[in-house]
Amino acid sequence: MAMNIDEELLSRSEEETENFAAKLAARLAPGQAVLLRGDLGAGKTVFSRGFARGLGCEDTLSSPTYTIVQEYLLPGGARLYHMDLYRIADAGSALGFGVDEFLDDPRAYKLIEWPERIESLLPEGCVTVEISHLGDEERLLRVKG
Ligand SMILES: Nc1ncnc2c1ncn2[C@@H]1O[C@H](COP(=O)(O)OP(=O)(O)OP(=O)(O)O)[C@@H](O)[C@H]1O
Ligand SMILES: [Mg+2]
Numbered sequence: 001m002a003m004n005i006d007e008e009l010l011s012r013s014e015e016e017t018e019n020f021a022a023k024l025a026a027r028l029a030p031g032q033a034v035l036l037r038g039d040l041g042a043g044k045t046v047f048s049r050g051f052a053r054g055l056g057c058e059d060t061l062s063s064p065t066y067t068i069v070q071e072y073l074l075p076g077g078a079r080l081y082h083m084d085l086y087r088i089a090d091a092g093s094a095l096g097f098g099v100d101e102f103l104d105d106p107r108a109y110k111l112i113e114w115p116e117r118i119e120s121l122l123p124e125g126c127v128t129v130e131i132s133h134l135g136d137e138e139r140l141l142r143v144k145g
Pocket of ligand 1: 013016017045138
């Protein structure tokens, strides 16, 4: 699933980040995993909200911190898994809750916050979004995949 994506955006607002994410989502196929890298408060969940909207998701995406994985049904029957692995210690405990079943679902889009926790389990062909906090509302978004 090599996409040949190599893009950057200097975002100056939450809305710009969401719109960029929505456009990216519309270009990706079901099954695609997207890794969201960046510090606490960088904008990974904001990006995810835009991404879900770009897939036509009608529910408002909220932070899955306490549920680890939040599942959304998309028009057309595909699914979106939004994972927040911040509280997961390592690959072993992620396997403990069955993360592989989510990762292996060929019909689902996967958005993964804190993929660092499961580096050894990540599939090939992921799209990576790196978000750097530059200022109050300034973020540098780099997309590769
Ligand atoms: N340009 C921007 N893009 C995205 N978010 C922005 C931007 N400017 C300001 N923000 C703010 O930054 C915060 C980003 O929060 P968000 O929950 O998305 O971070 P996160 O990376 O998911 O953090 P965590 O690791 O805690 O889950 C929000 O409060 C948002 O309003
Ligand atoms: Mg988050």
